[in-house]
Amino acid sequence: MKKVEAIVRHFKLEDVKSAITEVGIHGMTVTEVRGFGRQKGHKETYRGAEYIVDFMPKVKMEIVVGDADLDKLVEAIVRSARTGQVGDGKIFITNVDQVVRIRTGEQNDEAL
Amino acid sequence: MKKVEAIVRHFKLEDVKSAITEVGIHGMTVTEVRGFGRQKGHKETYRGAEYIVDFMPKVKMEIVVGDADLDKLVEAIVRSARTGQVGDGKIFITNVDQVVRIRTGEQNDEAL
Amino acid sequence: MKKVEAIVRHFKLEDVKSAITEVGIHGMTVTEVRGFGRQKGHKETYRGAEYIVDFMPKVKMEIVVGDADLDKLVEAIVRSARTGQVGDGKIFITNVDQVVRIRTGEQNDEAL
Amino acid sequence: MIRKLVFIAMGTALWSGFGASGIAQESPSAPPDSAADALAVSAPEVNSGDVSWMLVSSALVLMMTCPGLALFYGGLVRKKNIISVLMQCFFLMGLMSVIWALWGYSFAFGGESAFYGSFTEHFALRGVIPHIADGQIVTPQQGTIPTALFMMFQGMFFIITPALICGAFAERMKFSTMCLFSVLWGTFVYCPICHWVWADTGWLLEKKIIDFAGGTVVHISSGFSALVCALVMGKRRGFPTEAMPPHNLSYTCIGTGLLWVGWFGFNAGSALEANATAVNAFVATHLAGAAGVLGWVLVEWIRDGKPGVLGACTGAVAGLGCITPAAGAVTPLSGICMGFVAGACCYMACTKVKNTFGYDDSLDVFGVHGIAGTLGVFLAGVFGTRAVTGGSDSVGLLEGNAGQMVTQGISILATIAISVAVTFLLLKILDATMTLRVSEEDEIRGLDETEHGEEGYIFW
């Protein structure tokens, strides 16, 4: 099994969710994060004191899938999260050794 | 070493923490996340406009352990986080190559 | 490629960011987390009711780097995040199979 | 200045005084309209300064419920229940106001009985608001203000008192049951006590109780009813093992600030005129609130090691609650003593007493309002002075009038008795018919989502 971590723009969350469910994947975990990268931040000024905000709000989606679903999942994310502007985000794929569903104790692919 | 990521219900956090410390593990990192899965969300209505909230609040616990402790840790989580209702959450286990304790520079099992 | 997850103190975030960018790494994702470990928590009292707060606010930095950059990155983090007091945090290193840049579809090292 | 209002009987709440000298004494059995006509002839003219102050006071007391109490309570619950607390306070502003206009005012202030009012005399504001009688426009008047304003000011008390009780069953009560409970409680607990103490023919008024602005009517009644609610409804799931710290103390602090400001309307408004009594009530109220802060924080600092803002806020409310019955009868200096004692005692009630007995009065309604109110009615009997009430008879225990303590004691007991008995009865009936609590699953998910389908904060 693989864990797909996708860092995407905030307002793309719903689109990506739809795209993912369309390809038949029905579980994910989402975290609010701040990303630092090529995308230029913005300036905030409070009583003349300037702050460069270079951590941009993003969401991280974590989706664990069986190896068979990996490619179509990645493709769905890339398609739905892209705007073409700098800052669209990244996808990181890592290996998962084991999955357990807490409710039933089911393991691995059955637990997804 | 293994990283155990457990997505559990919010109100189970204290119970799981106790169960984990009872089996002798004394470190973890917790993140507030939103989970999408089988568990049905709920409907919110604002001036007649309905929103389906299908991202449920969950907490993600990340615990890195030596391989020897893995099984009892997973068992402790499953036991303490279970309610038997849909939405109890998942456990994902991945491999960790290296651990460093920042304060001392200690590495791997010594750093845990 | 490797994913470096560093759990560090809140107020060290800017220092660590600087140290990392100085060694030539220009992307990272940051999450607000709560850490439980050796560091003693504190007591809060509300109308005489005491609560032990043992989840300390921390930030988790996730940085994916090519294997070549790993050591200098870890070194930079350890150097900049250390105070020498209990609670400085940990670094966890895991393997990353694949990286995709959503904007361009570039893969792996090119995507970083 | 020699006090003008010497005809006000010692220890009598001033607004009753107007009644006593106006309606009650001169034409006790006259029907309202002709009484009003009579007033139009004999009563003092409407005084713009008094009207101005009473309009403001009414607005201030409304502000106490929302945003005041809504924030004070809202900050203390867990995030998942913030909406439910706001909704309880806010919806009661709608519900209780209409009930008051329909029958509440009439059942509190109408009728000739010593023990209860009349549902019909002023039903739907009959004889209270401007109307046409024999082709003449009649605007009923009470003292120097229109009766409609007196009714409105009193109505604001009718809103906040059941809202105070909500703190006891916060985070677990069904909203629909809460609504019905509040209407019934307002009718069968609040109105009778209000009648006893402030209606012309009330038996406690007759006994010359000192309860200037509602120590019995508001604080003891709500505080003890709250205790009954906490006991009958049972604890919140997880109490007391699970940590349930306030989710937003900044709200609680803002709310307390607004409560404090509103309390000036509550207490100084209870003079019903912008006169020296109002001024004394204002000053005594402020200093009692201030001393309440010091009292609680001092004890907390010594016992818990740190002074907290929740303690400061709770101490203020304790001091303000304690001075309420006494504000028009004691000097501001006595106010300082009373506030300080109340702050310290309520700390003990909210910590030691609650822990000992183990009931889950979620937001400490009993520990603050019940205790401070009781203390206040008691101490009003001790510190009451004719320098403030006017008249030539001695007033409180310190002026040598030990009999007042008996009156105060009887008033406290009677108020507790009716509050406990009727609240218990109502809760039992409601539990049997529509249940009091939400399901355990709903309690865990939080009432915001399950009872109201809304979320308090959406910060991402």
Next chain:
Amino acid sequence: MIRKLVFIAMGTALWSGFGASGIAQESPSAPPDSAADALAVSAPEVNSGDVSWMLVSSALVLMMTCPGLALFYGGLVRKKNIISVLMQCFFLMGLMSVIWALWGYSFAFGGESAFYGSFTEHFALRGVIPHIADGQIVTPQQGTIPTALFMMFQGMFFIITPALICGAFAERMKFSTMCLFSVLWGTFVYCPICHWVWADTGWLLEKKIIDFAGGTVVHISSGFSALVCALVMGKRRGFPTEAMPPHNLSYTCIGTGLLWVGWFGFNAGSALEANATAVNAFVATHLAGAAGVLGWVLVEWIRDGKPGVLGACTGAVAGLGCITPAAGAVTPLSGICMGFVAGACCYMACTKVKNTFGYDDSLDVFGVHGIAGTLGVFLAGVFGTRAVTGGSDSVGLLEGNAGQMVTQGISILATIAISVAVTFLLLKILDATMTLRVSEEDEIRGLDETEHGEEGYIFW
């Protein structure tokens, strides 16, 4: 009490009454200064109670804009736009106040025309504030209060009305355009309507319109202008498919509480005296707000299955908006009816109507203020009664004066006509010259960052 103010013409807003009996009748064409001198001789003395109440009322109406409306609206937008909403409300307090002092008051209340005021007569507060004429200090007076206070009270209305409109184009309008739009709208929509209804020579006043505190001037004008804004500006990116729930309903609830309290100044202050009319307006206002809560929540509970705090708050505003034109002309009991109807109708307008036509009135300014205001002006003609307005002629439809309905209808139509036409024109001109909306990218990032360079909450 027989009402003192029998000389006030039936159905005439009281403040115009002063004008009618003072300036207009006795010296209609006298220049302001000598009129003021004349007043100094013949007018009633400044009454401290009335001054006190009007100072308070002015403060309360300011409080309605910020924090009241700022919180009410601020809580309803998404987190990324909270600053922009606060800024719009707050900055308008600065901008509109200065415009009012410079020419707004003059253009609303100056001049002799039936249709528009004079830019010059009171330009920069000439003849309004204390000044020296022939070596004598002149402090112009209107009724029993200084004219400067009348000007100030009215000025607070000039602030809040454009601020209300901001709800329609929230989350997408350019700040600079919003500023200019508000100044132009205030000058060319607000001031004329205000002149028609409340200036001595206004044609709707002449027709004896019942609009006590601004059903036409404030609510219909802002509500219908808001609708035009929503239509001309177009929808927010993502509307209606994307979920845009309120980011902080607790703010909305606090804001509503403050709006409610402030509304007492708005409505009861419109009596311009601390008298029985003010009291009636206060009570009617409160009960209409309360009934509005019940009206909305009841319908919502039945239709959506759950009673929400946003519904309760919106219902309150609907009820309060509806009673505004009628508060000094109907009894508090009619207020209950009006509030209840408004609550229920506005629910329908904000849900059914908006969905059917599909415009994006972001915060439902039209659905609440437009509808409730129209309803209120209409129902004022139905329920108006001489028991409240004084005088001996019948007032509303229920008293047999069907002609009043025609006047009310004309007033509504005229107000809608000017609001829609001028707003449309202004928006088209501004769109062509400086554009109305921010760029799509800025809209996505949020106006806080892009228009103001600030963040609402930094919680980590």
Next chain:
Amino acid sequence: MIRKLVFIAMGTALWSGFGASGIAQESPSAPPDSAADALAVSAPEVNSGDVSWMLVSSALVLMMTCPGLALFYGGLVRKKNIISVLMQCFFLMGLMSVIWALWGYSFAFGGESAFYGSFTEHFALRGVIPHIADGQIVTPQQGTIPTALFMMFQGMFFIITPALICGAFAERMKFSTMCLFSVLWGTFVYCPICHWVWADTGWLLEKKIIDFAGGTVVHISSGFSALVCALVMGKRRGFPTEAMPPHNLSYTCIGTGLLWVGWFGFNAGSALEANATAVNAFVATHLAGAAGVLGWVLVEWIRDGKPGVLGACTGAVAGLGCITPAAGAVTPLSGICMGFVAGACCYMACTKVKNTFGYDDSLDVFGVHGIAGTLGVFLAGVFGTRAVTGGSDSVGLLEGNAGQMVTQGISILATIAISVAVTFLLLKILDATMTLRVSEEDEIRGLDETEHGEEGYIFW
């Protein structure tokens, strides 16, 4: 209307006027009680309109400290220090009120000296509140209101002034030291300056200073003391390299709205009557605040490229602070000028000046209150006019009275001198005895956790 109060000396704060015409002139050396008796005979009657307004004003000024200032400051600090700021403001409401009742009022307004008051004359409100003398009830009166109300209104100023200073040492001062510092500062800085300016025998009053509502007493004193605090205490850890943006600007905006509303009590209340002076002060205050918004925002928009809500809020406070000494002496038009200038100048002080000198005045108390207050006292001498103050002598520089500028200058310098000197001394003593700052570790963790053991928001 010709001004009634012609006997009030030009440039004299009105409340001193009462003293001057009442106590001071007729029986300067009489002991308080018999003076009060004398008043009961010769003084004007208590006026319900004036009492009403002064009760409201007192409530409004309290509201300025909490929730007003508490929110304004609370929003500006980092999340980990929100409780500490709220606690400082709230606890001072308790602490300073009791100190004021015990000796503060006496030391400010008692005695015969030109330079300091008497600790004993009115110790514990002796001769201020109702009491019995020779078997007679005595309610001391001042002008048309009870003395207790005058004392209370003044007491609210005694609370907010040290609370203002808290902005300078926010996020690093020990709470216990802050408490003691505030008591000492109130006693040895505030009370003397207050005595100079507003007590019957004060030397600056004697010199006919124009300081209507506290430009010297409140704003210069707190602003310059704040500067000393910032310098003596040193910078916050990380200042100025680390970003320390406001954690909750919505709080700051709400707080400013409430400050603005409360300021009407502060300034218009300083007329001590609901009269034309109060009205003028109200209007001038409002327009100065409004112009302050425009002044700051305009400069900020030009220099920083974007208009921010923090700028709008700070500009409002600057304008309101600047008009404070002048509100009862200049016309509202001058108020617009003064507010605008203050907004622009304070922008410069908070950005250029602070950056140049590099001190860490955390929340810009000096840059706002110090600068705006100084400007205000100065400009009051320029714009003061007999059209507003009454009387027949010319008042300000523009009316040809250049001498007034000297008085204003001396007043400013004297206020700065005592503020700087005594504050410096107190801080040095407190630093040596109990230390001023928390430990560096505590500063990093935040004062909420370390000083108060509480958390501001628990949102998960």
